[in-house]
Amino acid sequence: MKLDLGFIGSAFIQLLSALPITLLITFVSVFFGFLIGSAVAIIRIYRVPVIHYIASGYVTFIRGTPMLMHLxxxxxxxPVIIDSLAAALGWSFRSTSIPMIGFAFLSFSITAGAYLAEVVRSGILAVNKGQIEAAYSIGMTTPQAxxxxxxxxxxxxxxxxxxxxxxxxxxGSTLAFTVSVVEINAKAQIVATTNWKFFESYIAAAFLFWGVTILIEKITELLEKRINIYNRGGVR
Structure with missing residues (x-):
């Protein structure tokens, strides 16, 4: 089999049209996952009665099962829950009105929430307890601190x-293709079916993911440098 370098370039250009969907799924999932994770982390740290056990069970279950299974x-x-409630309560809304990407948003947000809960919890525990005690001493409430x-x-x-x-x-957003969402992975399959050059198409997809990952790493490096500047007590 001869590698078609020209098709890799062509496929890469075509895959760019699916990049916005992939980024949208990622941003939405991480954003809502962070909100969920922060709430769960605080609940677990302060051991809120009853809810603490639910939060711990949520983290354990989600982290102990595959992301694809959640989806x-x-x-x-x-749909079973929504349609059952709609029939019982006389709602006109049905599960068929939910766009496919909505299932991905909900599922991936729940998944991200469990993992980010541990990230946030470890970050909070890393902060010196003396600082929150100092906040209490000047009259701050726990939420303010x-x-x-x-x-x-x-x-x-x-x-x-x-x-x-x-x-x-x-x-992980590549799993969205299982519910008919055309992200980069699904687009790579569609592009490949035109002439059965799946290898070249997936190489193009890999380069695209690699490029976005490098961009995220560079942005993180810049943020870390910025934070370290503030930690040293000045801004350049």
Missing amino acids: LLIYFGL LMRIVLPQALAVSLPNLSNSFIGMLH
Whole structure:
């Protein structure tokens, strides 16, 4: 078999049209996953009665099961729940109105939430307890101390792990093709079917993912340098 370098370039250009969908899935999943993860991390750290056990069970279950399984459970289970409620309550809304990408958003956000919960929790625990005690001494409430003092420092400490989670969700977004969402992986298959050059098409997809990953790493490096400047007490 002869490698068609020209087709790799052609496929790469065609795959760019699927990049916005891949990035949208990644950004939405990480954003809502971060919100979920932050809430879960705080609940677990402060051991909120009853909810603490639910939060721990959520993290354990999601981290202990494959990402693809979460997507399939949401894809097949959510319509059953929605349609059952709609029939019981007389709603006109049906699960068929949900766009396919909506299942990916929900599933991947739930998945990201469990992993980011541990990232945020480790970041919060890395902050010196004396700082929150000092916040209490000047009259701050726990939410104020968390928002103004603890969480900003926790985010700085967690930045490398947050970057890894973002890259992980970027690569995990390829699973969205199982629910008919045309992201980069699905687009590579579509492009390849024109002349059965799957190898070249997947090489092009790999280069595209690689390029986006490098970009994320570079942005993370710049943020880390910026944070370190503030940590030294000045801005250049």
